[in-house]
Amino acid sequence: MLYAVATLFAFQLLGELLVRVSGLPLPGALIGTLLLLLGLLFYRRLPPSLEAVAQVLLQNMMLLFIPVIAGVMLEFDHLRREWLPFVLACVAGAAITFAATALTFRFLLQRQRSAQADSEANTTEAS
Missing domain, CATH: 1.20.5 (Single alpha-helices involved in coiled-coils or other helix-helix interfaces)
Incomplete structure (x- = not known):
């Protein structure tokens, strides 16, 4: 489970770095999410630990909007x-x-x- 959270943070960090280096007028979190999507498409399956973390995040989505x-x-x-x-x-x-x-x-x-x-x-x- 810790691996999945670290993966999510790593992709967000990578997105932030790409935005800062390239100067793209997009949020780093969006770029990180797109990179995660590309990684999952390439991997061709969703790791169970990542699915479990995503389910917890989705269940508490309203708290993230506060x-x-x-x-x-x-x-x-x-x-x-x-x-x-x-x-x-x-x-x-x-x-x-x-x-x-x-x-x-x-x-x-x-x-x-x-x-x-x-x-x-x-x-x-x-x-």
């Missing part, structure tokens, strides 16, 4: 002046997240159905 919400509350004066870009960013971000989740879910369902069909075809051929 600092962000507190930070937004400190910027109410700024938000009052620039509310439109903030609202647009929130709506667009939610729409993009919703679309990406729906497309990923659809892809995984199709892949599962394809695997089941292949399994059934192999079973009938063997009999």
